[in-house]
Every structure is written in C-alpha cells, then in structure tokens.
Amino acid sequence: MSDAAVRITGMTQRRPNFELGPIDLVIPSGYVTAIVGPNGSGKSSLFRLLLDLAKPNSGGMELLGEPVGSSNDTKLKARIGYMPEQPVDLEDGLRGNQKTDFVRQWYPKWDVHLYQELLRRFEVDPAIKLGKMSKGMRRKFDLSLMMAHHPDLLLLDEPSSGLDPIAWKTMIDVLHRYMEQGNRTIVMASHIVDEVRRLADYIVFVVQGKVLGFYEKDTLLNSWQVMYIEAAGVGINWKQMPGYRHAASISGGTTYKVVTEDALQAERWLAEQKLALISKQKLELDEILLHHIEHARGVL
Numbered sequence: 001m002s003d004a005a006v007r008i009t010g011m012t013q014r015r016p017n018f019e020l021g022p023i024d025l026v027i028p029s030g031y032v033t034a035i036v037g038p039n040g041s042g043k044s045s046l047f048r049l050l051l052d053l054a055k056p057n058s059g060g061m062e063l064l065g066e067p068v069g070s071s072n073d074t075k076l077k078a079r080i081g082y083m084p085e086q087p088v089d090l091e092d093g094l095r096g097n098q099k100t101d102f103v104r105q106w107y108p109k110w111d112v113h114l115y116q117e118l119l120r121r122f123e124v125d126p127a128i129k130l131g132k133m134s135k136g137m138r139r140k141f142d143l144s145l146m147m148a149h150h151p152d153l154l155l156l157d158e159p160s161s162g163l164d165p166i167a168w169k170t171m172i173d174v175l176h177r178y179m180e181q182g183n184r185t186i187v188m189a190s191h192i193v194d195e196v197r198r199l200a201d202y203i204v205f206v207v208q209g210k211v212l213g214f215y216e217k218d219t220l221l222n223s224w225q226v227m228y229i230e231a232a233g234v235g236i237n238w239k240q241m242p243g244y245r246h247a248a249s250i251s252g253g254t255t256y257k258v259v260t261e262d263a264l265q266a267e268r269w270l271a272e273q274k275l276a277l278i279s280k281q282k283l284e285l286d287e288i289l290l291h292h293i294e295h296a297r298g299v300l
C-alpha cells in the first residue's frame with residue numbers, strides 16, 4: 001500500500017447523545033475509499049473533524065502527511081477539495097460567480113479553464129444566485145468549484161445527493177478522470193451501492209460511531225456469499241463453517257441457505273464435510289453492510 005492520505009490515531013469525539021470513536025484508520029493515497037454506514041453513524045462528523053471544522057476530545061489526525069489542527073494550514077487546505085453534505089445557507093444570496101471570485105484567491109493552482117469546462121459539462125449557469133439554484137444544480141456548481149484548483153485530496157460527503165441520473169453519470173466520469181492524473185485520492189461517504197461499486201477501491205464500514213473494518217472492495221464483494229447446500233440426514237453445526245454468519249433451512253427442508261464472509265474457505269470446508277453445494281451468489285454491498293450492522297448491534 002502507498003503513503004497515507006489520511007491517518008487517524010485514537011481519535012474520539014464525545015457529544016451528549018453520540019460518541020465517535022475511538023478511531024484508528026489509515027486511508028492510502030492514490031485510491032478511492034468509500035465510507036459506508038447507516039444514517040447517524042458519524043460519517044459527516046468524521047469529515048468535519050478532518051477539515052478542522054470540529055475538534056476531537058482526544059487523538060490526532062493527519063492529512064497528506066500534515067497534522068490537522070495546526071494554526072498555519074493554508075497550504076494544506078489548498079491541496080484539498082471538500083464537498084459538505086449540505087450547502088452553506090449563508091451563501092444563498094451570492095451568485096455562483098461571486099462565490100468563485102472569493103474562493104479562487106485561496107488556491108494558487110486555480111484553473112479557470114477547468115472550472116469553465118466543468119460548469120459546461122454539468123450545464124450550470126454560475127450567474128444564478130446560489131439560493132435560487134435547484135439542489136442538484138448547486139451540487140454541480142460546488143463540485144465544479146471544488147475541483148478547479150487541482151486538489152490532491154477530495155473529501156466528498158455524499159457527492160451525488162440531489163443529482164439526476166445524467167448528472168450522476170457525468171460526476172462519475174469527472175471523478176474517474178480526476179483519478180487518472182497523478183497520485184490523487186478521494187475519500188467519499190456514500191449510500192449509493194452503484195456509486196461505491198463504480199468508484200471505490202477500498203471500503204470502510206462505520207456503524208454507531210465505530211470503524212468496523214477497512215476492506216479492499218473486490219475482495220470484500222467476492223468473499224461474502226450466500227450458499228445453498230443440500231444436507232439431508234445429517235446434523236450440521238454451521239457455526240464451524242469458515243466465515244459463518246447466518247444459516248436457515250429452506251421451508252423446513254434439507255436444503256440450507258448459509259451466509260459466509262469467507263467463501264473460499266467455506267467451499268473447502270463443505271468439500272471436506274462431503275456436503276453438496278447446490279448454488280452460490282455474491283451479496284450486494286448493502287446486504288453486507290446490513291450484516292455488519294446486525295453484528296455490531298449484538299456486540300457494541
């Protein structure tokens with residue numbers, strides 16, 4: 001794995017009704033990492049902490065090798081593009097162009113040609129007041145603005161929220177192209193299975209303020225499977241099957257539906273037990289997340 005784009009060490013944030021962490025997490029540079037978790041699990045809170053918009057109670061964070069929270073972070077921030085989940089209400093009265101004129105001053109690598117190309121691709125008129133733009137249009141404007149200074153790291157909090165299918169496809173293409181150039185990194189929170197499938201190299205599950213795991217996407221999607229197994233006349237202790245997560249007999253018969261998170265070893269085990277594997281199917285990302293949530297509810 002390459003250098004760390006994000007390094008979080010023993011970080012906690014306590015609120016009256018919610019505790020985030022402790023989180024220890026290293027996100028590699030040069031890849032797309034998706035943070036996946038249910039509503040209220042702490043994804044947006046994590047982004048705000050990484051941007052120093054909120055302070056942790058303990059622990060530390062680094063972005064692109066620099067500590068978060070130092071007083072002189074202008075150079076670091078110039079290397080980052082951040083897209084919050086919600087637009088900033090205070091900017092409602094500004095026209096798009098007025099926001100751009102203010103924002104671009106902070107970025108030495110500001111690229112007006114890229115900015116204009118992105119606005120054209122997303123079909124956004126920057127002369128409109130931000131408060132008068134539709135939700136999706138404002139999102140597309142913010143995406144264009146945020147990418148026009150050639151950031152090394154993009155932090156995207158549910159980037160496709162409000163986008164129509166055409167704009168969504170454009171966004172996926174724009175982000176793919178962004179990743180083609182140099183050692184760039186995207187960290188994004190997303191609920192959209194297809195988006196994670198198309199963009200992510202790595203997946204982080206966050207549930208109830210805790211990181212449940214960091215996975216290489218293809219390994220994760222290949223290793224979680226539901227298997228249909230014929231097991232007539234034998235009492236099987238399914239819990240001995242590698243990666244066992246769940247088992248149920250189908251309509252009380254001798255066929256079992258078993259979920260494993262270690263498909264390769266599970267198949268070997270079935271062969272050793274001389275059990276017939278009738279069919280197998282990969283789980284979708286949201287089904288895998290559901291298993292993680294249920295497991296977390298039992299142990300956290």
Ligand SMILES: Nc1ncnc2c1ncn2[C@@H]1O[C@H](COP(=O)(O)OP(=O)(O)OP(=O)(O)O)[C@@H](O)[C@H]1O
Nearest residue numbers: 015017018037038039040041042043044045046085
């Ligand atoms: N400013 C705040 N003050 C107090 N509590 C907050 C604040 N913002 C969020 N929370 C609480 O922190 C927890 C985590 O919220 P957060 O927005 O980080 O979750 P999320 O995973 O981004 O959720 P979603 O998928 O709905 O966007 C929730 O319990 C939420 O109510």
